[in-house]
Structures are given as structure tokens and as C-alpha cells.
Amino acid sequence: MRDKNFARRAIDSLAKYLITVGGIGTIVAVLLVFLFLTYTVIPLFKSGEVSDRKSVVVSNELSFKHAVVDEYGLLGVVFDGKSFSAISMFNGEILTKFNIDGEIIGYNFNSKDDSYTISDSKGRLMVAKMNFGKNNIKSGDTTGNPNYSIRDGKIVEIDGDAESEYSVDIKVEEILQKDYKIVLVDSVSSENSRFLAFLDENKVLHIDLLSSKENMLTGEISQTIDESLLDMSGIIGGSFPKYLKINSSKTNIMLFFEDSRFINVDTKNFDNPFVLEDKKLFNDGRKITYLDFLIGRNTILVGDDKGNLTTWWSVESSLSKNNFQLTNIHTFSSGDETPVRFIYPSKRDKSFLVLNESNTISLYHMTSGKKLFQTKLEGINSQIGLMNQKNNKIFVIGKKNIAIFDINIPHPEVTFKSIFGKVQYELTNKPEHVWQSSSGSDDFEPKFGLMPLIFGTIKGTIIAMIFAVPIAIMGAIYTSEFAHKRYRNSIKSTIEVMASLPSVVLGFIAALIVSPFVENIVLGLIFCIIMIPFSLIFMGHLSQLLPKNTLNAMDRYRLLGIAIIGIPFGIFLGMKTSVIAEKLFFYGDFKLWLHTHSYSPIGGWALILLPAGIFVTMFIYRKFLYDFYISILDGKSYTICGLIEIIKFFILTIASVFVSFLFAAILTKIGIDLRFGLPVIESIMSTYVQRNALIVGFIMGFAVIPIIYTVSEDALNAVPEHLRSASLATGATQWQTVVNIILPVAMSGIFSAVMIGFGRAIGETMIVLMAAGNTPIMDMNIFSGFRTLSANIAVELPEAVIGSTHYRILYLAALVLFVMTFIINTIAELVRIRYRKRSSQL
Amino acid sequence: MEETLKNSFDTERKTVYDPLLNNESMIISLKELRLFYGNKQALFNVNMDIPKGKVTALIGPSGCGKSTLLRCINRLNDLLDFVRIEGDITLNGESIYDKSVDLSELRKKLGMVAQKPNPFPMSIYENVVYPLKIDGVKKKSILDEACEKSLKSAGLWEEVKDRLKDNALGLSGGQQQRLCIARAIAPEPEVILMDEPCSALDPLATMKIEELILSLRGDYTVAIVTHNMQQAARVSDYTAFMYMGYLVEYGNTINIFKKPRLKDTEDYITGRFG
Structure with missing residues (x-):
């Protein structure tokens, strides 16, 4: 007896313990996922770290115009206008010196390949290329704490057993010889051609295209030079421009003067360049003190004598198309009013260093507008600020010493606003929400706007819900209230089997079978969606004409009979009416109508507004005409009443169509077109894409129908039987009972079913990935694709570098998704709890 | 056997x-x-x-x-x-199991009061006039009159006349049952x-x-x-x-x-x- 009690108690406490552990474990697991996501995301919003200043004294006094440093920040090359000197950045010793004979007049640094294009007084054009090299001499275990020394003009790194050599090889190549002075020069090189622009002493602009061709047979390299000239002496006038720049696409040559005058030469037509723009950048008399391109040669960074830095690129004028004007986009004001001395664009991203006369060094990121770092240096006559390619060191070089900062700012492009707000990206006209995370080129500006993905998620979900909710709830009502009990369970389990269909299969069907099929009959399909309910209601009305005995004898099979006849008839009607409607309202071709904006949008509006038309018509009918209608029926025989009902049904149908056309006509008259230019959602129907939201919505609807169906069927079944029979006993029909009693009581349960379905649809990945086209655009067009947060994560996470901004932003997308579903499920659960409380009262 | x-x-x-x-x-x-x-x-x-x-x-x-x-x-x-x-x-004298019988017409003639009070989860007023509303009566005056009459017949009028818009589930069990009787007699079965x-x-x-x-x-x-x-x-x-x-x-x-x-x-x- 004692033993038995002991065993019972032991099992009891063990069960209690296990259940507690399991329950808490579940909560902890969810929290852990949340914490992990947050933990991965948080570094995005941290400002980064900058070490204290380290100082290096330079052995020989430096004078220079420009400088460049290698990837590792060990070796620098200083250009002083006559020669290139390689210096070691850790102790300031000059390693090698490369002299150029002749007086250098013009130079331009090209950060893409660390080269200078230089011109001298004798008319020579040269390219000096800094080839930084790292040579592994010995490999072995490293300690992570290397020692540096200098040997034979090279920097030697000894780290444990490993030994490496760092060196720079300066190569100067003469590319052209002219017999006049070249004042300003810039060049852009690609694999086997070089685009050159230079201004000579007579203010003639030379545009040269040097291309080399290798003969496939002989291996001989032949060079051709094309040149076109533009005499600018008349335009320029007295002074000389200070800067000459070629943009990345080689379509514009830009000349800047000290007094902020700007001349833009269009070279799209190589043989016939012309002056596109001639204006002053600043109207308030500010002067340009330094100017350079941001990485990628698209954005001009202009430093002025008031300490401001402005960014500029060409924007299409809002007044006239194809009229591009250099426009000020951002202004960075360092708070230091001394002139900008030097600007150094990062070689890694869209950040840049600005050095003011007062020795203030600032680091900004253009896209996000973030000030990453700023400090005022003491005891240094700073001339130049540099960053290495890894963006982990800043060098400020003065005449006698170098100040070094180690920086670690991993995510300069991220701010809350740059992710969730509109950002004006390079070369775009206006701030926009854009997601474009990667591209082929190094100087690409990543666009991490999550809004298009959130929009896509909501778009897909809404369209899926429009399909799924009516079908699932109607199905639930049918099985719980109308179907014979014997079939109820088998219907329910069949629909639940639908839930076990892998979504990849549904996605496959959507992408490869449904999309091509729908493409050809899209309007017919839309009309079927309208005509099937119409036909079912019509059949219901028709069935009332049958003799009462027959009708009562049909009992429950009446619904089945109506469905069997009504659905095919609806499809038939849909196909037939769509052909007529296409001719009448869509100019004979629906898909052409979709993207021909000169066609009237009235047909499309009427189609979209049909539900509103039906609603308004029914409202007017119930409110004002119902009594009249009842008075007509008074005293008529059963069959006559049936006939009158059918006539009423047709009148109401025609009235609904008429009302929707009325609305459509009003909207068309106002000039709102559903095909373009709507605020936020852009369009409702527009250009047809094969893999579009309509198809995804339809198939995703299939994926969420089972869950909505099951939960709402349970909610309907949970309505106490006594209410049902009480309502029936008062003489209500089954449908009246459903509408007046069952649905209101089960409403919160159905609502929570819809919310759970909503949560499912938001997180659905595979179907949207396969069938939605994955275009991250913000357009509600039901005939275009979209990209959801979940599909985006699935597509991009495998290619994102661990720890990179892209990687963390994908985690942020996951977090946003998590929060969205969490909120929706919480609402659903709260409603369900309320519902449970209420139903326990009944 | x-x-x-x-x-x-x-x-x-x-x-x-x-x-x-x-x-x-x-x-x-x-x-x-x-x-x-x-x-x-x-x-x-x-x-x-x-x-x-x-x-x-x-x-x-x-x-x-x-x-x-x-x-x-x-x-x-x-x-x-x-x-x-x-x-x-x-x-x-007419069969109620005949195929031509309209169930809702039949049930309107036969008011039913169940074992357990089963008011609908709506207001007292709505409960009483429910049988009339589903029959298509829309005029408020008719509904008000029927409501008052039925509640008076059910002896509930004095108790609830000031709170007709309150939820019927808030009534006591006896009141709920009388409400159900009022509902049953509202369509004058x-x-x-x-x-x-x-x-x-x-x-x-x-x-x-x-x-x-x-x-x-x-x-x-x-x-x-x-x-x-x-x-x-x-x-x-x-x-x-x-x-x-x-x-x-x-x-x-x-x-x-x-x-x-x-x-x-x-x-x-x-x-x-x-």
C-alpha cells in the first residue's frame, strides 16, 4: 500500500516536472530565436569604434599634392608634383623615390587602379601606375602580433614563423605626345581601351579614345587613336578651369572652376561633343576648394571654402524629360567653417574623408548621410587624409608627421531611415524605397530598403486572403451546418489533407502549369470568378420555380444540385461574357489595354468596383425598396413569387453593374487611372507578367484554405446546439440561423482563423519564391510579381557573406517577419481567448 | 427471439x-x-x-x-x-410530415421552450423580436408593439422594460426562461x-x-x-x-x-x- 502511494506520488511529481520543463522550454525556445535574431541585427545600428591617434614622425619633410596607400595600410605613395615617393606608414621612412623629368602640369588620380594620369609641360601624357604587391616569403603559424621592418626598400612583416614582403612598383607609361601644353587631364581605362579628355593651353578640349587590338594570328598589338576636338575658348573666357572629370559612362566631361562655375560637355556622340550645361554651382559666392569623384565616378563631391561638402549628380529635370542637370543632393556640414582642403573617397564603399584647413578630419557615408567619425587634430599641419581599401585605417599626413586611426565601422550604410525610409540613391531623381542588395561591380551602391519586401509580403498575403477567406469560410459553414453528418468528417479530413501538400509542389504547379495556362485566358478567368457566384445565385432562384414537393423532397441535395449545374454554367457564362466585355471595354485586347495608357480605364475600374457596386445596390434595395418589394409579393401564388424573385434578381444585377460603371465613369472623369500613378500602391491592374500576384494569390490561397477552414469549422461547431435548435424552432431557415445566430456567435473564432491564415500566408516562402517572379517593386498591380521577406531571405541568405551588412539586414528582414507574424498571431490568440470566455457563458 | x-x-x-x-x-x-x-x-x-x-x-x-x-x-x-x-x-387536420410542408412556416405556428433557457446572445429586445424579424417584419412600430405585448404576456415587462437593449445573457435563469417564453409567443403561435x-x-x-x-x-x-x-x-x-x-x-x-x-x-x- 505504501509502495503504491509512493510510486503514484513519484509519477505525479515527475509528470509535473516534465510538463513544466516542456512548457518553459517552448517559451525559452521562442525567446531564443527572437534573441538570436536581435543579437545578429543589433551591430547594424552600432556606430563602430575608432582607436586613439597614433603618431608617426616622417624622416624627411614631405610636400605633396596627392597620396595613396596600399590595401593593408603599410605602404604609401606620395605624389608631390614632381616625383612619387614610397613611404612606410608605420615609421615614416622614405623607401624609394621615382622622379619624373619635366614639369608636371596636370594630374588626376584614378582610384580604380591606383594610377595617376599626368601631363607635363612638353606635351607628354603619361600614366603612372602604383602596383602594390604582397609577397609571401615564408608561411607558418602566426601570432597575430606582427613585427615590421624595412629591407631593401621593402617592408618586411614577421609574424611568428610567417614572413611577408610588401612593396610598390611604380610604372610610368607614356601614352600620347602632343606639341602643346596640356593643362588638365582625366582618363578612364577599361580592358583594352582608354578614354582620355584633356584641355590644352588654348582651351581646346581634346577627347581621345585609345584602343588596342590584338591580332589573333600574329599576336601583334595595334593601337588606334580617335580624337575629337571642341574649342572652348569662347565659352570659357579668361580663367582656366581647375578640375576636369570624366564620368563613369564616359558620356560627360565636366569642367569646374574655382568660382564654382561648371561646364558640362556631352560626349554621347563622340565625334560631335557639345556643351550641355554652363552654370554656377553655388549662387552665394562660395568657392570650390577641392573636388573629387566618389567611388564609381558618378557622384561629384565638392568641398567649398565655407567648410561644406556637397554631393552632386545629374538628375532629369522635373520640367522637361531628357534634360539632365547637375543637382545638389546632399550637404554635409562639418561645423567647421574653414575651407575644405582635401577629400578622399573610400575605395570600398560610398563613404569619404574630408579634411578641413583647421585640421578637422571627418568621415561620412553618403547614402545614409551618417557622420561616422570626426576629430580635430592638434600638432599637425595636415595636408591629406587617406584610407586604405579595407577601410580600417585613416591616415592624416602632415608635412612632418602622420596621424593614424584604426577604425572599425562595419555597417556605415545602415541607419533606421535608410532601411525603412525613402533614400535617394546615386543617379536617381528622387528618394525611393529600393531593395537591390548586390551587383556585379565593386563600386555598386547597395540598396537595402526593406519596404518593397514588406510591401510584397502584404500584397501577396492580401491577394491570397481574398481568395482563401470566402472559400474557406463558406466551406466551413457548409460542412458544419448543411452537410449530412455522415459526410462531414470525410469532407473535413479531405480538406485537411490539402494542408499536407508540400508548398514546393504548389509552387511548382503555380509556376509551370497555372501561369502559362492563365496567361491566355486571364480575362475569362476573372469573369469566371464573377460569374460562378452569379450563376449559383441564379440557379438558387430558378430552383424556387420547382414545385414545393419536389423542392422539399430534394432536401439537402438541393445545394449539391445547384452546385453541379451552377458551376459549369458559371464558367460558360464567364468565358462568353469575357469575350464580349473585351470587345466593348478593353479595345479587343485586354493585355494590350493593360499597358496602353491612352485607352480609357473605365472597364478596369468597373471590374474592380463591381463588389462596391453590388454592396451599394443591395444597401439601397434593403433600405428603401424592400417594403415595396414585399408589397408586390403580397397575395401572389408561390410560383408567381418565384418568378418575381428572378426578375428582381436580374434588375438588381443590372443595377449593380450600372452602379459600378457609374463609379468607374466618375473616377475616369476625375482622371484617376488604375493602371498607373496611384499614390503608394502605384497601380491595381497594369502590365501583365506571366508570374504574377493573381496566380500566387490563388495558389497560396490553396495553401491557407485548410487552416482557415479547420479553425473556423471548429468555431462553428462550438456554437451550442441549443442555440441552433432554438433558432430553428422559431421558424428560421437554416441559412437565417447561420447568418443571424451561428456566425455572430462564432465570429471571433472565425476572425482568429482568418488571422492564423494571415500569419501562415505572410510566412509562406516556397510558393512565392517559385511563382512570384521575385521582383522587389512597390506596385499593387495584380498582374505583376513581387518579392516577399521570406522569399528574399531564402534567395539571398546563401550568398550573403557572414557578418556582412547584407547578411545582417537579411536577419533584420527575418526579425521584421517574425514581429509581423507574432503580432498577428497574438491578436488572433487574444481574440480567441475572448471568444472562449464569451462562449463559456452560453 | x-x-x-x-x-x-x-x-x-x-x-x-x-x-x-x-x-x-x-x-x-x-x-x-x-x-x-x-x-x-x-x-x-x-x-x-x-x-x-x-x-x-x-x-x-x-x-x-x-x-x-x-x-x-x-x-x-x-x-x-x-x-x-x-x-x-x-x-x-393537415399533416405536418407531408413533403409540401414548409418547415419554417410550420414552426412559426409551434412555439418552443426548451429545458435549459436558451436566449440568443443578443439584446432582450432582439431576442423577443427575432422570430418576427426573420419573417421579414421590418417596421419598428410593429416590432416594438410585439415586443411589449409578448414580454407583458410572459410577465417580464416590468422587470426589463428599462433595459431592453441589455444583453439577454445578463438576466437570471428564471428571467431567461420567461424571455424564451416571450420569444416563443411573439409570433403568436x-x-x-x-x-x-x-x-x-x-x-x-x-x-x-x-x-x-x-x-x-x-x-x-x-x-x-x-x-x-x-x-x-x-x-x-x-x-x-x-x-x-x-x-x-x-x-x-x-x-x-x-x-x-x-x-x-x-x-x-x-x-x-x-
């Missing part, structure tokens, strides 16, 4: 009717009513006429089929899938069927309901199922005693209680079994 024997014996059992019944005009007639739940027979050849404007009580031990019989009259048993009904019931209307109520509430039933007599025909014999004796004009699916004895209440003709009836009303 034993089953067949029992059945043959049972079909020969004859109901004992009170000759006083012959003086009444009948509104409902049950003719050879047999009811099967699947294979199990629950009612055996019930022949019974319910007099118009009188209160008829159905008594009998639990499971004797009295509630089933009541639910046959407004065809609520149709809702159950495994029920099979044979025989016929007529209301005012010919017959009110009551299925143990007081079984879930306390004695005071029961008393009020009983008074109500007595006041309804004359205007409405009432058929009430009860297993409280005192209640049957107090409220009814006629009493039918049912046992094991048979109608055993049917007659004037006073006669049934004072001098039952059959031993079974006597045993039951004297409390020897049941």
Missing part, C-alpha cells in the same frame, strides 16, 4: 383514454407515431390528440420518450441524422411546446413560470413535458402518462391523479418507481 416476443407483446398494448377527452376540440393529432433512433425504437404507436386552448402535460420516467414526442411535433427531430419517423401528426421548462430553475422562478402557463391557457394550446408530477397536477388540464415509449394513460388531470385506471400509472404517481 426474446426481442420479437417483446415487440409483439408491446404492439398489443393499448392506451387507456379518458372519455372526457371526447368533449374537447383537438388541434394536434398523433396517429400511430413510431420513432426509431437508428435501430432502437423510441416511440411505439402513439395515438394522441391534444385539445385546443388547454394545457396538456406529458409525464413519465426519464427516457420514456416524452421529450422526443414533443420534438416530433415541431419536427426538430429532423435535425438528427439517424432518426426515422413513421406514422403521422396533423395540425388542424397556435401551440406552445414546453420541454421541462422549469427543470433548471429554483422554486420561486418555477412558481412564476407556472403562473405564466396558467395565464396562457385559453389563448394558446400548451403542451408541457415535465417529470415533476405536482407541477403537472398544478398547471395542466389533461395529463398523458408515458412509459418505455408507450402512451399508457391519457386523460383529465384530476382523474389521472385521483383515480388512475392502470396500476402502472398509479405506481408512478404515487412514487413507487420513476
